[in-house]
Amino acid sequence: MTVYIxxxxxxxxxxxxxxxxxxxxxxxxxxxQNAADAGALAxxxxxxxxxxxxxxxxxxxxxxxxxxxxxxxxxxxxxxxSIVSCSIFNEVKTIRVTVNLPVQIWFAxxxxxxxxxVTLRATATAELSQSGNPHLIR
Numbered sequence: 001m002t003v004y005i006x007x008x009x010x011x012x013x014x015x016x017x018x019x020x021x022x023x024x025x026x027x028x029x030x031x032x033q034n035a036a037d038a039g040a041l042a043x044x045x046x047x048x049x050x051x052x053x054x055x056x057x058x059x060x061x062x063x064x065x066x067x068x069x070x071x072x073x074x075x076x077x078x079x080x081x082s083i084v085s086c087s088i089f090n091e092v093k094t095i096r097v098t099v100n101l102p103v104q105i106w107f108a109x110x111x112x113x114x115x116x117x118v119t120l121r122a123t124a125t126a127e128l129s130q131s132g133n134p135h136l137i138r
Contacts, residue, residue, distance in 0.1 A: 017107030025118060028103050031065030032122040036097045037136060038063045039072055040126035043086075043095040045134040051087045052076075056097055065101065073098040094127040094137070 039060035043052040053074050060072045076086040077094040086092060102117035125137040 020107050021105045024106070025103060025120065028065045028101065029120050029122065031063070032070075032099055032101055032120055033124070035060045035063035035065065035070065036072070036099050036122040036124035037126075039074075039099075040095050040097040040124040041134050041136065043074065043076075043097065044092070044126040044128055052092065052095065053086050056095065060097065060099060066103070068101060070099050070101060073100075094125060096123065096125040098123045 039056040042059040043056035046052040046055050056072060056074050060070050064070050074086060075096040075098075076084050076092045077096070078084045079093045081094070084092060086095070098121065100119055100121050102119050104117045126134050127137055128134055
């Protein structure tokens with residue numbers, strides 16, 4: 001009887017561990033997507049003739065999850081979907097922001113190497129509409 005109780009306790013603890021880690025990963029992924037969305041909208045919404053990458057980086061890091069500094073991958077495209085330098089302001093119509101964040105899992109380290117974090121990725125693409133308003137593209 002004691003063996004059964006020990007096995008059931010081990011099973012319950014394993015389920016709790018997995019649920020806590022998966023819940024944390026979903027939370028961080030949601031926050032990471034919000035940061036990517038904010039960065040893409042801010043970058044495409046820059047109305048001056050300056051390079052929008054600084055604004056993208058500021059907004060991504062202002063909305064960063066878990067207090068980590070994130071270096072976003074920024075791609076600017078023209079209307080014909082060809083990649084262009086972000087410094088050519090009058091030709092940029094679409095900005096794609098990709099952010100990667102390694103997240104350390106807490107409880108489920110038993111199932112993987114405890115030193116290997118899980119890398120989460122979020123991508124957001126924003127464009128200027130014909131009226132000049134920025135909006136997200138999914």
